[in-house]
Amino acid sequence: MTTSGKPASFEVRILRQDAPGEPSRWERFRVPYETDMNVISVLQKIAANPRTIDGRDVAPVAWESNCLEEVCGACTMVINGRVRQACSALVDQLLADRPGEIELRPMSKFPVYRDLVVDRQRLFRSLVRVRAWLPIDDYSDRGPGPRQSQAEQEQAYPLTECMSCGCCLEACPQFQKVDLSEYGEGTSDEQRNAAFDRSFLGAHAISQAMLFNGHPIGKTSAAERLDALMAEGGIQVCGNAQNCVAVCPKEIPLTTSIARAGRATTIHTIKKFFDH
Ligand code: SF4
Numbered sequence: 608m609t610t611s612g613k614p615a616s617f618e619v620r621i622l623r624q625d626a627p628g629e630p631s632r633w634e635r636f637r638v639p640y641e642t643d644m645n646v647i648s649v650l651q652k653i654a655a656n657p658r659t660i661d662g663r664d665v666a667p668v669a670w671e672s673n674c675l676e677e678v679c680g681a682c683t684m685v686i687n688g689r690v691r692q693a694c695s696a697l698v699d700q701l702l703a704d705r706p707g708e709i710e711l712r713p714m715s716k717f718p719v720y721r722d723l724v725v726d727r728q729r730l731f732r733s734l735v736r737v738r739a740w741l742p743i744d745d746y747s748d749r750g751p752g753p754r755q756s757q758a759e760q761e762q763a764y765p766l767t768e769c770m771s772c773g774c775c776l777e778a779c780p781q782f783q784k785v786d787l788s789e790y791g792e793g794t795s796d797e798q799r800n801a802a803f804d805r806s807f808l809g810a811h812a813i814s815q816a817m818l819f820n821g822h823p824i825g826k827t828s829a830a831e832r833l834d835a836l837m838a839e840g841g842i843q844v845c846g847n848a849q850n851c852v853a854v855c856p857k858e859i860p861l862t863t864s865i866a867r868a869g870r871a872t873t874i875h876t877i878k879k880f881f882d883h
Pocket residue numbers: 778779780781782809810844845846847848849850851852862865
C-alpha cells in the first residue's frame with residue numbers, strides 16, 4: 608500500500624482458454640497500480656509483460672474492444688462476477704469493492720474463441736430472426752419519411768441505445784448455451800442457425816422487435832416480427848425473472864418491451880384466428 612492509500616500493485620485472475628472447445632484454466636498476474644486505470648488498460652499492461660505471478664512467460668491474454676466508451680459492446684466480459692464492459696469498469700471502483708484482486712472471465716453463454724473473446728453470432732442471429740431493421744432495400748431518394756410524434760420518439764429512443772453487448776443474455780436464466788457438438792467438426796452455417804433458431808431469442812431481440820414495430824416504416828413488417836416472437840424459442844420462453852433489465856448497461860426498459868411484446872402477440876394471435 609502507498610502513502611496515498613492506493614495499492615502499489617494488484618492481482619488479476621483471468622480464466623483463459625487457448626481455442627474453441629479447449630479446457631479453461633485460471634492464470635494470475637500482478638499489475639502495477641496507476642491512477643485512472645480501466646480493465647482495458649489492465650489488459651494492455653498484461654499484454655506488454657505477459658508473465659504470471661509464479662514467473663511463467665505466457666501468451667498475451669486475448670480480448671476484444673473497439674470504441675472504449677461503452678458504445679460498441681465488444682469488450683463485454685464478467686468482471687468480479689458481474690457482466691459488464693471492460694472499458695467502463697474502473698480499477699479504483701473494482702478495488703474499492705474487492706480490495707487487492709480483480710477477476711476476469713469470458714461470458715458463459717457464448718462459445719469462447721480465445722481467453723476473453725467470445726463468439727456472439729447467436730446474439731446477431733436473434734436480430735435476424737425478428738427482422739430488426741427497416742424494410743428499405745435501396746438508396747433512392749424517397750423524400751421525407753413519415754413523421755413520428757414526440758411520444759413515439761420518447762418511447763423509441765431508449766431502445767435504440769442497444770449495443771448488442773450480450774449482458775442481458777448472460778444474466779437471463781432462460782438463455783442457455785446452445786450445444787452444437789451433435790454436428791461435430793465443421794458445423795455449417797445452416798446447421799448452426801437452425802440450432803440457434805430453436806433456442807430462446809433473448810431480451811435484446813424482443814426489445815428490438817418492439818422498436819421496429821413502433822416505427823412508421825417498420826410497421827409494414829410488424830406481423831412477421833410478431834410471428835417470429837411467437838415461434839419456437841420466442842417470447843413464451845421468457846420467465847419474467849427480470850435479470851435482463853437489472854444488468855443492461857444502457858438501462859433499456861427491457862421488461863416494458865417484453866410486456867408490450869406479450870400484449871402485441873396476444874392481439875396478433877386473436878387477429879389471426881378471426882382472419883381464418
Ligand atoms: S425477463 Fe425474460 S428475458 Fe429477461 S432475464 Fe427474465 S427470462 Fe430472461
